[in-house]
Amino acid sequence: MIRGYTLRFPPARWEEGILCGNGAMGALALGQPVQETVILTHERLFAPIFDGFKAPPMKYKIGEIRELIKAGRYDETAGIPVEQLDSIYHDPRMLWTNPFMPACDMLVNTDVFGSVSEYERSLDFSSGLGKVEYKLGGVRYFREFFASRSDGIGVLKLSSDKPAKYTIALAKHPEDSLYDFHSSHCMKRELDEPQVFSEGDEIVLRCKFTYRQGRFYTARAKAVQLKGSGCIARAMLSRHLMLDNVKEAVILFSIEMDEEESAMEKCLIYSYDELLESHKAIHGDMFQRAEMLLESHVHMRKSLLVDMPAEDDEKIWEESRNKMPISPEFLNKAFYAGQYEILSSCGFYPPNLQGVWTGAYGVCWSSDYTNGGNAQTSILSLLPSGMFECMQSLFNYLESLMDHFRRNARALYNCGGIYIPIRTSDSGHAFHFGASHPTLFWTAGAAWFSRFYYDYWLYTCDDAFFINRALPFMKEAAQFYLDFLVEDENGFWLFSPSYSPENCPANSSSPVCINATMDIAASRELFSNLISACESLGIERESIGKWREILSKMPPYLINADGALKEWATPLLEDRYDHLRSSHLYMLYYDIPQDFKENSELMNAARKAYKLRMKANSQDRGIMSLGQIQCGMAAAHLQDAEMVDAILNSISKSNYYPTYATSHDAGPYIFNADISGGLPALMFEAVAQSSPMIDDKGAIFAFNIVLLPALPECMKSGKVRGMRLRGGFSLDMEWRDKIILDYKLSRLTEVSYPYAVYTVNRE
Numbered sequence: 001m002i003r004g005y006t007l008r009f010p011p012a013r014w015e016e017g018i019l020c021g022n023g024a025m026g027a028l029a030l031g032q033p034v035q036e037t038v039i040l041t042h043e044r045l046f047a048p049i050f051d052g053f054k055a056p057p058m059k060y061k062i063g064e065i066r067e068l069i070k071a072g073r074y075d076e077t078a079g080i081p082v083e084q085l086d087s088i089y090h091d092p093r094m095l096w097t098n099p100f101m102p103a104c105d106m107l108v109n110t111d112v113f114g115s116v117s118e119y120e121r122s123l124d125f126s127s128g129l130g131k132v133e134y135k136l137g138g139v140r141y142f143r144e145f146f147a148s149r150s151d152g153i154g155v156l157k158l159s160s161d162k163p164a165k166y167t168i169a170l171a172k173h174p175e176d177s178l179y180d181f182h183s184s185h186c187m188k189r190e191l192d193e194p195q196v197f198s199e200g201d202e203i204v205l206r207c208k209f210t211y212r213q214g215r216f217y218t219a220r221a222k223a224v225q226l227k228g229s230g231c232i233a234r235a236m237l238s239r240h241l242m243l244d245n246v247k248e249a250v251i252l253f254s255i256e257m258d259e260e261e262s263a264m265e266k267c268l269i270y271s272y273d274e275l276l277e278s279h280k281a282i283h284g285d286m287f288q289r290a291e292m293l294l295e296s297h298v299h300m301r302k303s304l305l306v307d308m309p310a311e312d313d314e315k316i317w318e319e320s321r322n323k324m325p326i327s328p329e330f331l332n333k334a335f336y337a338g339q340y341e342i343l344s345s346c347g348f349y350p351p352n353l354q355g356v357w358t359g360a361y362g363v364c365w366s367s368d369y370t371n372g373g374n375a376q377t378s379i380l381s382l383l384p385s386g387m388f389e390c391m392q393s394l395f396n397y398l399e400s401l402m403d404h405f406r407r408n409a410r411a412l413y414n415c416g417g418i419y420i421p422i423r424t425s426d427s428g429h430a431f432h433f434g435a436s437h438p439t440l441f442w443t444a445g446a447a448w449f450s451r452f453y454y455d456y457w458l459y460t461c462d463d464a465f466f467i468n469r470a471l472p473f474m475k476e477a478a479q480f481y482l483d484f485l486v487e488d489e490n491g492f493w494l495f496s497p498s499y500s501p502e503n504c505p506a507n508s509s510s511p512v513c514i515n516a517t518m519d520i521a522a523s524r525e526l527f528s529n530l531i532s533a534c535e536s537l538g539i540e541r542e543s544i545g546k547w548r549e550i551l552s553k554m555p556p557y558l559i560n561a562d563g564a565l566k567e568w569a570t571p572l573l574e575d576r577y578d579h580l581r582s583s584h585l586y587m588l589y590y591d592i593p594q595d596f597k598e599n600s601e602l603m604n605a606a607r608k609a610y611k612l613r614m615k616a617n618s619q620d621r622g623i624m625s626l627g628q629i630q631c632g633m634a635a636a637h638l639q640d641a642e643m644v645d646a647i648l649n650s651i652s653k654s655n656y657y658p659t660y661a662t663s664h665d666a667g668p669y670i671f672n673a674d675i676s677g678g679l680p681a682l683m684f685e686a687v688a689q690s691s692p693m694i695d696d697k698g699a700i701f702a703f704n705i706v707l708l709p710a711l712p713e714c715m716k717s718g719k720v721r722g723m724r725l726r727g728g729f730s731l732d733m734e735w736r737d738k739i740i741l742d743y744k745l746s747r748l749t750e751v752s753y754p755y756a757v758y759t760v761n762r763e
Contacts (some may be wrong), residue, residue: 004123004340005313005333005659014039014359015671016657018123018130019340020154022147022279023347023393025255026356027154029145031121033134036108036143039173039359040154040219042255043349046098046368046426047191048212053095054407055421055430056084058440059414066486066496072572074510077497078435085431094434097425100352100367102173102359103255104194104205104219108143108156111165112136123659125340126287127280139164147344150278152263156251157272163228163247169240170196170205170219175361196239202264203241218256220264225250225272286343289386292335292683294328294718295736317658325645326652326714334652335683337660338676339385342378345673346390349397351378352425355673364670368425369397371445372501373581373626377674379452380629380681383459386724391456395469398449401428402476405446409480412440417479420445422501438512441497443484444522444586446477451522451590454529458692461728461751466533471540474530478547481523485550492555495519498568500583505573515555515569517584525586527551528593532692535699544698557602564608577616580624585610588634591691603638610634610643625655625664629678636685636710644686645712651679686710687718688733690725693756702754703727705745711738727753 010032011017017039018029026041058065058081068077085095119134132143141164145156158166172194194207202222209215223241227248234242243249250272252264267275312329320330345351353367353374369375382391398405398420405418408430412419421430422439433440453470456462488494500516527547534540558566560575567575567584587593588606596602610631617627628647635643654666655675662679664672689709693702703726716738723731728749734741745755 004125004337006120006122007314007658008120010119010121011659015661015663015668016659017359018121018132018145018659019344019355019357019661020123020128020130020145020147021344021356022128022149022152023345023356023390024152025147025154026345027145027147027253028357028359029130029132029143031132033116033119033132033141034110034112034136036132038106038108038145038154038156038253039357040103040106040253040255041100041357042103042217042257043345043347043352043356044257044426045101045103045217045255047101048098048209048215048426050095050098050427050431051212053089053427053429053431055411055440056081056088058084058412059410062413069496069512069514074508074512075435077512078438078510081433081438081440082435085433089431094437095431097366097368097423097432098427099361099363100354100358100425101361101363103217104207105171105173106156106219106221106253107167107169107171108158108251109167109169110136110141111167112139123340125336126284127276128283128340128344129276129280146276146279148267148275148279149282151267151270151275152254153267154253155272155275156253157248158243158246158251159248163245165245166243166249167240168203168221168223168243168251170203170221172205172207173359173361198239201234201241203239214258216258218262219253220256220262221251221253222264223249223251224268283343286387286390287339290384290684290720290722290724292332292680292687292718292720292723294331294715296328296717314658317656317660320652320656324649324653326649328714328718330652331648331683331714333660334656335680338662338678338680339381341661341673341676342381343387343390345378346382346387346393348393350375350390350393351673351677353673354671355676357671364664364672366423366425368423370423371420371448372422372439372442373583373630374672374674376448376452377626377629377678377681379677381677381684383455384681384684384724386722386730388456388460391452394449394452395456395473398473399469404428406476409483413480413484415480415483417476417481417483418446418473419443419480420449436511437502438497438499438510439501441512442499442501442516442519443480443495444519446473446480447522447526448586450474450477450526450529454533455590455726457533458726459724459728461749461753463537463751466537467539471530471533474526475543477526478530478550481526481550482546487553488555491553493550493553494555495523500567501581503567503576503579503581503583505568506576507574513568513570513573517557517565517567517569518586520555520557520569521584521587524551524554525593528698531698532694532700535697557596557605559601559605562608562612563605564612565602565605577612579613580617580627582610582613582627582630582634585630585634588637589630590633590637591689592637594694606634607638607640614643614646625651625662625672625675626678629675629682632682633685636682637689639710641686641710641712644682644710645714648679648682648712648714651675683715684720684723686712686715687720688723688725688731690727690729690755692726700753702756703729705729705731705755705757707731707733707740707743707757708735708738711735724748727755729755
């Protein structure tokens, strides 16, 4: 089994700590030998700074906005909702979402002095068990910890060769805004000083929010299962736990939101080993459903999950920084680290920008759900991994905010259905907007998330899920466009206003636009998927005709003078290549639409588009790693193995901490979880792809499965087991030097879709 990573030095920064999580709670252990700090977080702990803020009533200005855009007065257009927000909230700054924040620190001090030797820390991805061990004063000390997925608590075991003395405390995390921007200015006035008190042999920290009556959270720590002659554990008046003369002790800890009931009491009857085994049974099953092992040696290992010598772990990371091409061993580590990080972050909510961990109040971009690509990329590997229950966290989250999304649609555009803004946290209201970031004009959010509902159905073949959950969501996403779209002078639908996330046309000073290619592509996909699913299931007969009519009037994609797919489907706006996103390649992120696939000019234009993008940003490799994943997925579907190889090498070289956690920017800099899901997804997509085959009516009648469609040089030999494919299939395969040695396709559902298999380089 894969051990994960083993490092021999304590981390200097919280981003390099040991990450444990059960979806609901995160525990980030810094790994310091004598004075340990474990930063505790909760998936729903967003500071309620902007509670009550809602989308401005832009619907009264939509006519004026469209007239200004038609006249080319884009800067004036951008100012309209800004003025509306300022008039309501009297704050000229761009408003942010409620920021994700640390709950508290659990401090574990060992009462011993001297020089530390033989230090080592590790994390076993397959079990979620973190470890720290060291030697001091002739005594060897051990710490083991995990966040239990089965019982909803955190567990820490302290042990040593000889009896030891410890103090355990809960304390507010220091206000040390690491990046010092966005939300950090709000935290001091919003958070009361916590109350810390003892209840028997348990210590409790309770923290209220200053201006939000009834909002609070509670952290608990309790010592159990003490071993040692004459050992004691007691809660002191100084509000900490004292453990004396113990050779082994177990600390249970938890975080509860508001009036949530503590899960600790029901766990007291279980031993440490029972708690660990119960957790491993769930975590391990999900983690090991799909396995991949790349191999650089002639003879393949028998095991897919391998235990790598500890001394190799640091060497592999160091070499990834300085040697090209990237090694298969590094990609193995990065693959499993990403799978672990995303699995550990999926609870009722999906991973936010930092998964379910943070070590700062002034966290970048509020560590929210950035729905312009980051949130979608973080969960990208869940379906091919078969971790379907983790994908439920996305649906739970979105459905919990549907009333907010409906209000957005009405307030902003006087439309029915739902509007999902580009940023959300524990609120789905749309109020994050600025003149240079006109995000309220971006309409692709609900259509984009609809893709995951549709794909969940394709992977699982769960018709009841589609009818009961996917269809209602997708119909509300579609209803927005039915009310929003207007005809242009040529009889095509006009997307006005529109916005291509964070990019600005080369011939304009404002990002405000019409017909952003992404908006067109996402809406085309939404209506096409509704038709194919409903035709396949024989439902929604009355709606299908209406959806076909919408599709018939979609504006065509355009190609610019350089032969590249245009980012704005209008001759009025010119492309800008020096940008790190590839939003206009949206139609290629997950598959290739049939009408696009049948148009060789568009296919060639898409290839040209991402090559120009990568060339223009060649000096910025590793910056906004999300954008590289987007290019990589498009390249994989266009069977461009060379580009996939270049992107995997670029990200591996620049965007990984020594612990194999991922970063947003090269450095690594700014801890971010999105490519933790994105890189494994890109590796899966390079190995195999499955596409629905559609008949003349639009119904799915089979799946076309392509093996090794875009295999890069850095993945030229390897194995995969249990990889899930659309159509309810599972794939086991082995290849060497890009030649398939053997493969097996299994059907895991009762639905009997046939498949056509096309393999490359098969002997």
